[in-house]
Amino acid sequence: MASYRLERVAELLKEVLSEIIQDLKDPRIGFISILEVKVSPDLRHARVSISLFGEDSDKKAALEVLNNAKGFIKKEVTQRGVSLRRMPDFVFIYDDSIEYSAHITELINKAKADDERLVKKID
Numbered sequence: 863m864a865s866y867r868l869e870r871v872a873e874l875l876k877e878v879l880s881e882i883i884q885d886l887k888d889p890r891i892g893f894i895s896i897l898e899v900k901v902s903p904d905l906r907h908a909r910v911s912i913s914l915f916g917e918d919s920d921k922k923a924a925l926e927v928l929n930n931a932k933g934f935i936k937k938e939v940t941q942r943g944v945s946l947r948r949m950p951d952f953v954f955i956y957d958d959s960i961e962y963s964a965h966i967t968e969l970i971n972k973a974k975a976d977d978e979r980l981v982k983k984i985d
Contacts (some may be wrong), residue, residue, distance in 0.1 A: 872916065876898070
């Protein structure tokens with residue numbers, strides 16, 4: 863029962879955080895997608911996995927901006943109607959799983975193309 867509540871809280875936070883991040887006016891923040899929010903059982907901490915597009919330096923700058931704006935983001939979450947007894951402290955982390963999966967797909971496609979060229983040479 864408690865895990866269901868944690869899932870609901872995490873999904874609500876994900877939606878609200880997405881809206882807040884889109885509304886931030888900082889030019890160092892590019893296109894950010896929130897992939898997942900994990901909330902601790904006591905609701906004191908929330909780990910926000912984000913995906914960023916751009917150069918590595920841009921990603922570091924965007925993560926720094928988000929982690930420095932935790933207080934503002936926390937206040938905005940409460941102002942946007944999320945009512946919890948204890949608002950979690952947010953930790954933003956970069957998740958490179960999308961880039962990694964794209965790289966693996968590229969390698970698989972390259973291996974298929976190489977295999978097809980070998981088959982054509984044999985025929």
